[in-house]
Amino acid sequence: MNQSHPVIQNDVLEGFLGPRRIVFIVNPKAGVNLQKHIRESVEHHLDHRKFIYGIWHTEKAGHAAELARKAREEGYDIVVAVGGDGSINEVASVLLHTETILGMIPAGSGNGLAMHLGYGRDIDKAMRKLNMATVQTIDCGQLNGHPFINLAGIGFDGLVAKSMKGSNWRGFLPYFLHSIKAGLVFSPHPCTIETEDRTIVEKCFVVTVANGPMYGYNFKIAPDARLDDGLFSVVIFKTVPRWRYFAAIPSSLQGKIYEAGFVEHFTARQVRIRCEGANFVHVDGESIEMAGDLEFKMIPQALKVLVPRT
Ligand SMILES: [Mg+2]
Known part of the structure; x- marks a missing residue:
């Protein structure tokens, strides 16, 4: 089969020739379990011309950071924390000062950062927003390390x-x-x-x-x-x-x-x-x-x- 990729106009892909690799790190215990349909949401709402995806579930406390590190080492372009601010914290902590980009799907009790950035509270809508998102560089804080x-x-x-x-x-x-x-x-x-x-x-x-x-x-x-x-x-x-x-x-x-x-x-x-x-x-x-x-x-x-x- 001899097929060429469609030409895609998207800031996210600027400088990239092919689809980006994205992995969703899902905390099954976060919030009120909105994330249980994450796979359907990824399949139906993520733009598969732009992203090649993986979905990984955390199994214990601290596992999100471990998985995010693995994703970084395996060369994923984007690591999406599916959870609340606590899950984002774990994932982000291993992406500081790297080229790996943090994404988020709000599924926690407190989704302060996701709400502020405009992801909203609806998982499917947030998924569609990932398709057209832009990359920004933000500050972080450190409390006793x-x-x-x-x-x-x-x-x-x-x-x-x-x-x-x-x-x-x-x-x-x-x-x-x-x-x-x-x-x-x-x-x-x-x-x-x-x-x-x-x-x-x-x-x-x-x-x-x-x-x-x-x-x-x-x-x-x-x-x-x-x-x-x-x-x-x-x-x-x-x-x-x-x-x-x-x-x-x-x-x-x-x-x-x-x-x-x-x-x-x-x-x-x-x-x-x-x-x-x-x-x-x-x-x-x-x-x-x-x-x-x-x-x-x-x-x-x-x-x-x-x-x-x-
Ligand atoms: Mg500030």
């Missing part, structure tokens, strides 16, 4: 991450209920926050160091955060009566959290947090145990990402 792509920090949200960790019940409702519970039981400790140009001592309900602007479910914690400006947005919730945090939820959904009186925010390249008492730390929404000072470092232009066209 652990890379993060979206958000990291301590406080109330770290406690929510910790309580979600022990639970198999995923989705908006448990997230919401855990947040209310954490909102009631979390007790803020005095923190010292140092950046290259300021020192703040404050009893903090939340300290977020943001590369991207939002948690899952459209909660924008750092509406001004840009993924490619070489800066973190640091957002502090000072201690006020708790009802005021709950009352600020609507403004957070509208991207206006900075208007709340208890919020302080600024940008920084480097952040150190020292906190008295128990630290509830999260890195891209995953609870992590860390003792001592928390050192955040910006790694500019570290990761190539597929971004849907708007």
